[in-house]
Amino acid sequence: MEVSLNAIITIFFFFLITSSVQSSTEIITRFQQFLQINTAHPNPKYYEAADFIISQAKSLNLGFETLEFVKGKPVVLLKWTGKNQNLPSILLNSHTDVVPAEHSKWINPPFDANVDELGDIYARGSQDMKCVGLQYLEAIRRLKTSGFQPIRTVYLSFVPDEEIGGRTGAKKLTESEIFSKMNVGIVLDEGLASPNETYRIFYAERSAWSLVIKATGSPGHGAKLYDNSAMENLLKSIESVRRFRASQFDMVKAGLKAEGEVISVNMAFLQSGTPSPTGFVMNLQPSEAEAGFDIRLPPFADPASLEKRISEEWAPSTRNMTFELRQYKPKTPTDDKSGKAHISPTDSSYAWWKLLEKAVKKANGKLGKPEVFPASTDAKYFRDQGIPAIGFSPMASTPILLHDHNEFLNQAEYLKGIQMYESIIKEFTSYVGSDSDKASREEL
Structure with missing residues (x-):
């Protein structure tokens, strides 16, 4: 055939x-x-x-x-x-x-x-x-x-x-x-x-920081107005962080910088209150309050400047506040004194x-x-x-x-x-x- x-x-x-x-x-x-x-x-x-x-x-x-x-x-x-x-x-x-x-x-x-x-x-x-x-x-x-x-x-x-x-x-x-x-x-x-x-x-990346801010104050009745209560002071810090976050995000929205070129701050948790069998005690102001933040720094940011902002604005000791900061610190060659992260050419x-x-x-x-x-x-x-x-x-x-x-x-x-x-x-x-x-x- x-x-x-x-x-x-x-x-x-x-x-x-x-x-x-x-x-x-x-x-x-x-x-x-x-x-x-x-x-x-x-x-x-x-x-x-x-x-x-x-x-x-x-x-x-x-x-x-x-x-x-x-x-x-x-x-x-x-x-x-x-x-x-x-x-x-x-x-x-x-x-x-x-x-x-x-x-x-x-x-x-x-x-x-x-x-x-x-x-x-x-x-x-x-x-x-x-x-x-x-x-x-x-x-x-x-x-x-x-x-x-x-x-x-x-x-x-x-x-x-x-x-x-x-x-x-x-x-x-x-x-x-x-x-x-x-x-x-x-x-x-x-x-x-x-x-x-x-x-x-991508030729570089932002460094990851974890920040936990803790506020303390005297407990009190839920109906009374106190100065420097734990929750009041923490809310002031959160608002300060929010304003900084907005200033960075505005540059991204305006097309002035890419997302990886700004410092990002996002709240990861908020913790306070006195537990009860049905939820939380509502007529008791708590003596402690905490908030956690995920922070990312671009390689050309100044870490010292941000640490100063945290200690002076976000968690000042004058407001009965403390903070714990965990950060990734890149190794640097012996001839590099910048302390900044490596980038690839x-x-x-x-x-x-x-x-x-x-x-x-x-x-x-x-x-x-x-x-x-x-x-x-x-x-x-x-x-x-x-x-x-x-x-x-x-x-x-x-x-x-x-x-x-x-x-x-x-x-x-x-x-x-x-x-x-x-x-x-x-x-x-x-x-x-x-x-x-x-x-x-x-x-x-």
Whole structure:
């Protein structure tokens, strides 16, 4: 029986389309499997997540080891050995933990990873940041399938506890002897989704401060007007904080500064009152009152100035007030007396930045203006070691839903992100300029 040329071509393209669909289905299924592992605090299933990552490493023939700097907090480290191990390596970092979810507020269960008719994958961690960790692996899978071999060695780190500060995860890793032997030249870590078509990119981040203000005063009858009662003094402080917050927010609203360029202050809790079986005692003014605030400082802010404001305006001792301040203080090189956080270079003369722009463009993407990350990530610990770190999560045309109800990522956007990382890893690992690696560390 003779088969026409057109029939052969039709069969060939049908095979290609079918294979592509099947491959995409497998990729999405692996993503769903990772999302279905409940790694939410306070009881994240870290070992289950580690087992899943290691199973993927085995399927890709990558080197792997589990490091446990703190019991119950496994760090999974993967390795794709490059042809020239004398060159500084590339580190792709991600965290396996996620924040808790209020299940009743979700339209789909947060750990089922359901896909709706639009292709949106609903799951806690779909944006922050299990997507990135799996995209690294899928990009390497594609590169290996194509026969590509890296010149530089690639490491992938899957760390715990980023959502609660990272001190028992990424911080422990960066301070270890194992890390120093990895000879890391550049780190990629998480970024944020972008509501428009450009990808967001971050070269620094704000430092996290936790402030608790406590007011004290004599208790009294609920009907009597007192000067300097605990609640009155605390309310004065809250109003002072509110005015400062408004002044910072106004600059963002006016387009004068980006969110990551101002000091943000948000109240996290308010606590006072005398409990009763039915609620609170209403005719008794409490002798103590507390309020807690989450504060974020951009790297170019003056910490001393804010501390002075706290002690003199927000919690003055003259109003029977005290405060407790916990702050992240970045390490600084011995020749840096500024006390400010590290930032990663982004100018056009910087090799890694140029490579990133080139890679994204090759994958038909576009980078936005470099930003300061408005929150804090594990990238700070790598920068503390003098290593440049770039925040990048390839999610364009996507609402920002990290830590929000109904967090989702569209499967088409997830697949496009894999192409982005494939291009980036290929560019980074093919770069052989070692002199600029050294220079970039000195610039930090």
